[in-house]
Amino acid sequence: MSTPVVLKSNRYGINLILDSEMGFDELLGCIAKRFQESAGFFKDARLAVSFEGRELTQEEEFRIVEAITDNSSIEVICILDNDILREEMIRQKIEQFEEEQSGRTGEFYKGTLRSGQVLDCESSIVILGDINPGAKIISKGNIVVLGALKGNAYAGASGNCQAFVAALEMDPIQIRIGDIIGRSADRTASDRTLLGKKRGKKKQEAAEPQVAIVKDGNIYIEPITKGLLNSI
Amino acid sequence: MSEVIVITSGKGGVGKTTTTANVGTGLAQLDKKVVLIDTDIGLRNLDVVMGLENRIVYNLVDVVEGNCRMKQALIKDKRYPNLSLLPSAQTRDKSAVSPGQMVKLIDSLREDFDYILLDCPAGIEQGFKNAIAGADRALVVTTPEVSAIRDADRIIGLLGANEVRQTDLIVNRLRMDMVKRGDMMNINDVTDILAINLIGAIPDDEQIVISTNQGEPLVGTDCLAGKAFANICHRILGENVPLLDLEIKSNLWGKFKDIFKKN
Numbered sequence: 167m168s169t170p171v172v173l174k175s176n177r178y179g180i181n182l183i184l185d186s187e188m189g190f191d192e193l194l195g196c197i198a199k200r201f202q203e204s205a206g207f208f209k210d211a212r213l214a215v216s217f218e219g220r221e222l223t224q225e226e227e228f229r230i231v232e233a234i235t236d237n238s239s240i241e242v243i244c245i246l247d248n249d250i251l252r253e254e255m256i257r258q259k260i261e262q263f264e265e266e267q268s269g270r271t272g273e274f275y276k277g278t279l280r281s282g283q284v285l286d287c288e289s290s291i292v293i294l295g296d297i298n299p300g301a302k303i304i305s306k307g308n309i310v311v312l313g314a315l316k317g318n319a320y321a322g323a324s325g326n327c328q329a330f331v332a333a334l335e336m337d338p339i340q341i342r343i344g345d346i347i348g349r350s351a352d353r354t355a356s357d358r359t360l361l362g363k364k365r366g367k368k369k370q371e372a373a374e375p376q377v378a379i380v381k382d383g384n385i386y387i388e389p390i391t392k393g394l395l396n397s398i
Numbered sequence: 399m400s401e402v403i404v405i406t407s408g409k410g411g412v413g414k415t416t417t418t419a420n421v422g423t424g425l426a427q428l429d430k431k432v433v434l435i436d437t438d439i440g441l442r443n444l445d446v447v448m449g450l451e452n453r454i455v456y457n458l459v460d461v462v463e464g465n466c467r468m469k470q471a472l473i474k475d476k477r478y479p480n481l482s483l484l485p486s487a488q489t490r491d492k493s494a495v496s497p498g499q500m501v502k503l504i505d506s507l508r509e510d511f512d513y514i515l516l517d518c519p520a521g522i523e524q525g526f527k528n529a530i531a532g533a534d535r536a537l538v539v540t541t542p543e544v545s546a547i548r549d550a551d552r553i554i555g556l557l558g559a560n561e562v563r564q565t566d567l568i569v570n571r572l573r574m575d576m577v578k579r580g581d582m583m584n585i586n587d588v589t590d591i592l593a594i595n596l597i598g599a600i601p602d603d604e605q606i607v608i609s610t611n612q613g614e615p616l617v618g619t620d621c622l623a624g625k626a627f628a629n630i631c632h633r634i635l636g637e638n639v640p641l642l643d644l645e646i647k648s649n650l651w652g653k654f655k656d657i658f659k660k661n
Binding site for chain 1: 440441442449451452453454455476488489612613
C-alpha cells in the first residue's frame with residue numbers, strides 16, 4: 167500500500183482507512199503526521215471518527231484518537247463502528263449534542279439586518295440592531311433582538327420547539343419556532359391611517375420587550391415577566 | 399385555455415406592481431381563476447401591495463429548485479379565494495431562475511387558472527427575459543413622461559422580437575389638470591408615439607398610494623382609478639368598454655390654448 171493512512175469524510179466525520187500490515191507504532195506515527203499536515207484544513211472541527219482496514223483493540227483506538235487530537239485542533243466526539251444501527255444511534259447523539267450546544271452557547275451580531283439579508287447561525291444569537299421587514303434571522307437555538315424585530319425570525323431551526331424569540335420591539339411578519347409558524351395579523355380596513363396610528367401608539371406607550379414561545383402547538387407573544395422567564 | 403399576461407414597462411416606478419395587483423384582483427372579482435407571479439427576484443413587493451407578506455413560507459425559487467411543491471408556495475388571497483399569489487424570493491437574485499424554467503413553471507399552472515399575471519421587474523436584463531419567456535400577451539405600463547415612453551417603446555420592440563402575440567398599452571398616472579394646461583402629454587400624444595392598442599388610462603389618484611400602503615387593491619371601488627382598473631379587466635376579457643371620461647370641464651381659455659398647441 168502506498169499510503170498507510172487514507173482519510174475519507176462521511177456524514178458525521180472522517181473514516182480512517184488504515185494499512186493492515188504495518189506495525190502499530192509506525193502506523194501511529196503516520197497518522198500523527200497525516201493530521202499534522204491537514205490540521206489547517208480541519209481547523210477546530212468536531213468530528214466522529216471511524217476505522218477501516220484493520221482490527222484494532224480499544225487501547226489502540228484510544229491511542230489513535232490521542233494522536234489525532236495531539237496533532238490538530240480537531241475535537242473527536244466519538245469513535246464510530248462501521249455499523250448502521252450504531253450509526254443511527256450516534257447520529258441522534260450528535261444531533262442532541264448539537265442541539266444542547268445551540269441552546270447554551272450564543273453569538274453576537276451587531277448591526278441592522280435589511281431586506282433580503284439572512285443571518286443563519288448554528289447557536290443562539292443576540293442581535294444588537296433591528297431586523298427589518300424582508301430580512302430573516304435563523305438560529306438553531308434562541309433569538310434575542312436588542313432592537314426591533316420587524317422581519318422574519320426562525321428559532322430552533324433544527325426542530326426544537328423549546329426555543330424562544332425575544333425582542334425589545336416585537337412587530338414581526340412571521341415567527342417560526344421548530345416547525346410551528348405564526349404570522350402577523352392582517353391589517354384591517356378599519357386601521358385606515360395605519361402608519362400614523364401605529365406611530366402615535368408607540369409614542370404613547372413605549373414598546374414593551376416581548377418574547378415568543380410555543381404553547382400547545384401555537385406561538386404566543388407575551389410581555390417578558392419573571393414568571394414567564396422561569397417557565398422557559 | 400388560460401392566458402399568460404406579463405405586465406412590464408422598462409422604466410421603474412411607473413406602476414407595474416400596482417397594475418398587476420389591481421388587474422389581478424379585478425379579474426378575480428369577475429369570477430376568473432387568477433394567479434399572480436412576482437418575477438422580481440430579490441426586490442419583491444407584490445406581496446406587500448397585496449397585503450400577503452405575512453403568509454409567505456415558500457417562494458418561486460423554492461418551486462423552481464424543487465424545495466417544495468407548487469401548491470405549498472401558492473398563497474390564497476384573503477379576500478378572493480379564486481386569486482392566488484406566487485411570491486418571489488427576497489434573498490436571491492435574478493440569475494436564480496432561467497427563462498426555460500419559467501416557461502415550465504407557467505405551463506404547470508395553466509391547467510388550474512384562467513389568467514396568469516406576471517409582474518415584471520424594471521430593466522431589460524435577465525429578470526425581464528424570465529418574465530416574458532412564457533407570456534402570451536403583454537400589458538405595457540407607461541406614464542405620460544418622455545423618459546417612461548422612451549423605455550416603453552424599447553420594451554414594445556423587445557416584446558415583438560420575442561413573439562409575444564398581443565401587446566396593449568396602459569397609460570398610468572395621468573393628471574388631467576396638467577394635460578389641460580399643456581404641461582403633460584395627453585393620451586393621444588402617447589398612443590401616437592407608441593402606436594399600439596390602448597387598453598386603459600389611469601388617472602393619478604392619491605387613493606392608490608393609500609391602498610398600496612394598506613395592502614388592499616382598490617379596483618372596483620368608487621374612485622376614478624378603481625373604475626379605470628375595473629374597465630381594463632373587462633377589456634382584457636374582450637368586452638368593449640368606452641374609455642372613462644377623465645376630463646375636467648374645460649373653459650374657453652383652455653380651448654384657445656389647445657388650438658394654439660395643435661398649430
